[in-house]
Amino acid sequence: MKPSRVPLYTTLAVLAFLYLPIVVMTVQSFNAARYGGEWKGFTFSWYAKLFEDRSIWSATRNTLVVAISCTAVSTIIGSLAAWVLHRYRTRLQRLHYLVTYAPLVVPDILMGISLLLFYVNLKILLGLGTVILAHVTFCISYVAFVVLGRLQDFDYSLVEAAQDLGAGWGRIVFRVLLPVLGPGILAGAMLAFTLSVDDFVITFFVAGPGSSTLPVHIYSMIKHGSTTVINALSVLFMTVTFAVVVISQFFSRNRPVH
Amino acid sequence: MITRLGRWVLSRLRRFLPEWLLTAPSLLWLLLFFVIPSLLVFTVAFRPPDPYGRIGEGWTLDTLARLMQPSYPAILWRTLRVSMVTTLVCLVMAVPAGYWLARQPASRRHWTLLLVILPFWTNFLIRIFAWRTVLHPEGFLQTSLVKLGILSSNASLLYNEGAVLVVLIYTYLPFAIMPVYAAAERFDFQLLDAAQDLGATRFQAFVRVFLPSIQIGLLTATLMVFIPALGSYAIPDLVGGPSSEMVGNKIAQRVFTDRNLPHASGLSALLALAVILPMVIAMVVRSRHPDKVPVEREKGGPREGGAQG
Numbered sequence: 032m033k034p035s036r037v038p039l040y041t042t043l044a045v046l047a048f049l050y051l052p053i054v055v056m057t058v059q060s061f062n063a064a065r066y067g068g069e070w071k072g073f074t075f076s077w078y079a080k081l082f083e084d085r086s087i088w089s090a091t092r093n094t095l096v097v098a099i100s101c102t103a104v105s106t107i108i109g110s111l112a113a114w115v116l117h118r119y120r121t122r123l124q125r126l127h128y129l130v131t132y133a134p135l136v137v138p139d140i141l142m143g144i145s146l147l148l149f150y151v152n153l154k155i156l157l158g159l160g161t162v163i164l165a166h167v168t169f170c171i172s173y174v175a176f177v178v179l180g181r182l183q184d185f186d187y188s189l190v191e192a193a194q195d196l197g198a199g200w201g202r203i204v205f206r207v208l209l210p211v212l213g214p215g216i217l218a219g220a221m222l223a224f225t226l227s228v229d230d231f232v233i234t235f236f237v238a239g240p241g242s243s244t245l246p247v248h249i250y251s252m253i254k255h256g257s258t259t260v261i262n263a264l265s266v267l268f269m270t271v272t273f274a275v276v277v278i279s280q281f282f283s284r285n286r287p288v289h
Numbered sequence: 290m291i292t293r294l295g296r297w298v299l300s301r302l303r304r305f306l307p308e309w310l311l312t313a314p315s316l317l318w319l320l321l322f323f324v325i326p327s328l329l330v331f332t333v334a335f336r337p338p339d340p341y342g343r344i345g346e347g348w349t350l351d352t353l354a355r356l357m358q359p360s361y362p363a364i365l366w367r368t369l370r371v372s373m374v375t376t377l378v379c380l381v382m383a384v385p386a387g388y389w390l391a392r393q394p395a396s397r398r399h400w401t402l403l404l405v406i407l408p409f410w411t412n413f414l415i416r417i418f419a420w421r422t423v424l425h426p427e428g429f430l431q432t433s434l435v436k437l438g439i440l441s442s443n444a445s446l447l448y449n450e451g452a453v454l455v456v457l458i459y460t461y462l463p464f465a466i467m468p469v470y471a472a473a474e475r476f477d478f479q480l481l482d483a484a485q486d487l488g489a490t491r492f493q494a495f496v497r498v499f500l501p502s503i504q505i506g507l508l509t510a511t512l513m514v515f516i517p518a519l520g521s522y523a524i525p526d527l528v529g530g531p532s533s534e535m536v537g538n539k540i541a542q543r544v545f546t547d548r549n550l551p552h553a554s555g556l557s558a559l560l561a562l563a564v565i566l567p568m569v570i571a572m573v574v575r576s577r578h579p580d581k582v583p584v585e586r587e588k589g590g591p592r593e594g595g596a597q598g
Contacts, residue, residue, distance in 0.1 A: 035491060038389035045386045045462065049408040052419030052459070055429070059422055112315035119308050127312055130319045136512070137327070138520020138564060140537045144544065144557045145326035148333050151343055151550060168322040171315055231414050232522055236544065246414045253418055253527060262422065265415040276410045280403060 053269070060262035077263035084260060090248035093159060097234075097244060098227040101166035106220040108167070109174025110212070116175065117182040134172040142169060143236030150237065157239030165237045166227045173226060174219035181215025221279040225272060327561075334555035342548030352555040361539075365559065368535040371450065372518035375457040379465035379514045380507065382458075387469030387506070388499070392478065402470070409463040417527050420456045421447065424528070448530035456524045464513040472506025473499075505575070512571055516564050536560050 060078070064071035081087060112131055116124055134142065146165050155161060189211065193203045209216075231246035238247055245268070252261055334352050339345035386405070393401055408416070423430055424446040434440040446452060476499065484494035500507075522537030529535075536556060543553035 038385040038392070041382060041385035042389040045382055045466070046404065048459065049405070049462070052416065052423050053408060053411065055423050056415075056419040108314045108318060111311055115308060115311045115315075119312075121308065123308065123312060123316075127316050130316060130324060134319070134323055136516060136564075136568065138517050138537075138560070140520045140522045140540060141327070141330065141557055141561055141564070142323075144540060144553060145330045146322065147544065148329045148344070148550060148554060149322070149326035152329065152333075164322060168319065171318060175315065225410065229410075229412050231412075246412060249412075249414045249418065250523070250527075253414075253421070258418070261415075261418055265412070265418060268415060269411045272410050272412065273407060276407065277403075280399075 056262050057266050060266045077260055078267075081260045081263045081267075086248065087245075087260070087264065090243050090245045093162075093242055094228055094244040094246075096159060097162050097166055098224050100163050101170055101227045102220050102224045104163075105167045105170035105174050105223045106216060109171045109219060109223070110178050110216050112171060112175040113178035113182055116179055117185070118187075131172050131175050134169050135176070139230070139232035140236075143233040146233070147236045157237060157242070159242045161237045161239065162234055162242055162244065165233050166230065169230075169233065170223035170226055173222050174216075177219035177222055178212065178215045181212055181218075185211065218279055221275060225275060228272075330554050330557045330561060333551055334558050336551045336554075338549045338551050342550065344550055349551075352551050355552065356555050356559065361556075361559075364534060364536060364539060365563070367533070368519060368537075368560075369563070371453060371457065371533075371535060372515050372521075374454060375461060375518045376465075376511055376515045378454075378458050379462050380469075380510060382462060383465035383469045383510055384500075384503075384507075386466050387473045387503075390466070390470045391473035391476065405466055406463055413460070414523065414527075416460065417456060417524060420452070420459065420528060424452055424455075447528055448533075450529065450533040453525045453529040453533045453535075456528050457518055457521060460524065461514040461518060464517075465510040468506045468509035468513060469503060470506075472503035472509075476502050508571055508574060512567065515567060519563055520560060536563075 061073050061075070062070055063074040063076070112127070116128055116131070142165075146161075146168070150157060150161055189207055190203055193207050198206065228244075229246065230244075231250060234244050235247055235250065238244065243251070249261060249264070252258060333344055335348050335350065337345040337347060337349045337351065390398065390401055390405070411419075422428055425431065426445060426447070431440065431444075431446055435442045440446075480498050480502075481491075481494045484498045485491060489497065520537055521535055522541055525533055525535045525538055526541070529538075536559065540553050540556045540560070543549045543556065
């Protein structure tokens with residue numbers, strides 16, 4: 032019997048649905064007309080405007096500061112977590128696993144509000160610091176599970192062999208573990224970086240005045256109706272993200288996303 | 290005696306210290322910044338608000354009483370309904386798409402998969418904004434629909450529940466496709482041919498052989514869409530109107546507009562309960578049908594037994 036065409040057509044429809052807004056937005060970023068009911072000619076003026084906007088630059092700087100610090104901290108803590116989760120099978124690790132897994136399934140808004148309540152209770156002033164702490168918290172889990180995925184096919188006898196040959200832990204970590212687990216850790220770090228750059232809801236709850244990241248800034252631009260440069264900004268933003276994703280695919284082959 | 294105790298403590302330490310030391314950073318971090326804050330959501334709901342928008346002293350049941358007001362059950366119900374419709378539509382689209390992806394030759398699969406996932410990597414707010422551009426009253430969709438006479442010129446595609454649904458489905462569709470695909474990839478497609486050889490129609494084979502085999506994938510997809518959809522805030526806020534508000538919007542309003550943290554906390558506790566419930570159900574279902582489902586099915590009754598290749 033001839034195979035059904037339904038799956039193919041559905042997939043094509045899904046792809047059209049997924050790319051429709053992206054295409055519209057990209058076209059729109061070069062359209063001289065504001066809302067794109069019609070095409071009024073090609074222009075770079077939205078991009079030019081974008082580069083003149085200083086608040087966007089400060090938001091970009093905040094985003095990078097948060098993403099880089101969060102990636103550094105969460106990659107170290109998350110990789111360690113993956114290692115102990117893989118290495119030990121104790122009751123402590125069962126609890127550890129549960130606590131590491133839970134942030135992946137809790138909706139963002141609950142994480143945002145609970146951290147806000149936590150900060151308010153302790154009278155901590157909201158700012159970039161509170162944003163970084165929040166981002167590290169959700170990134171640890173993602174890094175841990177990406178690295179844990181890599182560890183599934185890690186052969187522990189490599190470590191034992193190195194020990195038999197007289198290597199200390201320092202040498203084992205730098206000469207055996209990091210080279211073997213490096214790609215997994217790098218994939219985890221890239222995921223942490225993209226998630227941090229991408230996050231809106233949690234940041235919105237825990238960001239103080241002056242610590243807006245790019246997504247929070249885009250939100251306030253939409254809310255205040257100054258939307259002319261958002262298309263251009265989005266296209267640039269998207270290009271960078273796509274580049275990072277495609278590059279990270281080369282580090283985590285066979286394992287697209289999470 | 291003391292030396293024996295000391296030696297025992299030392300031996301325990303030597304055995305567990307490395308594990309404790311290595312576990313401490315992540316476990317303590319998550320206890321401090323995730324577990325304790327999550328518990329706070331339930332306790333702050335019983336605190337009074339203070340005039341400065343912080344949390345007052347003492348305990349009260351006021352918030353609980355205010356949550357009984359009729360407007361809240363309505364919003365809670367809408368949140369549930371919108372999330373369920375989103376989940377259903379995502380599943381209906383994800384099953385054929387996941388099936389198609391799993392049947393692609395291995396060499397092509399990696400990139401087709403990336404194609405499906407890529408839009409998901411664009412910034413969440415950018416995606417919402419893109420939909421605002423698409424659905425805008427002066428945008429190309431509305432102008433062309435009006436020209437074609439399908440839509441009247443004063444109808445609005447934006448700021449209603451329909452827009453919220455479209456953007457929710459758009460946002461969570463990849464989360465449904467991935468687990469369905471992952472389950473379909475492990476499925477032996479020859480079983481479908483076998484079922485048809487034994488007289489099943491193509492549709493019967495699909496429903497009775499394929500769908501039961503990807504059960505776990507369907508369950509994961511349901512959770513991956515339903516739970517975050519319950520907590521949506523930005524989407525109904527930016528493309529919805531006052532009549533399509535969800536619990537997330539109410540939480541944000543209590544935090545940012547009236548600065549009543551205990552009230553926001555009470556609403557969040559309700560939302561948390563709504564999230565925990567489907568997870569418990571899923572855990573029960575999963576423990577009843579562990580991974581060995583397809584194997585048992587092969588040994589099972591005559592109907593499924595016929596599906597053996």
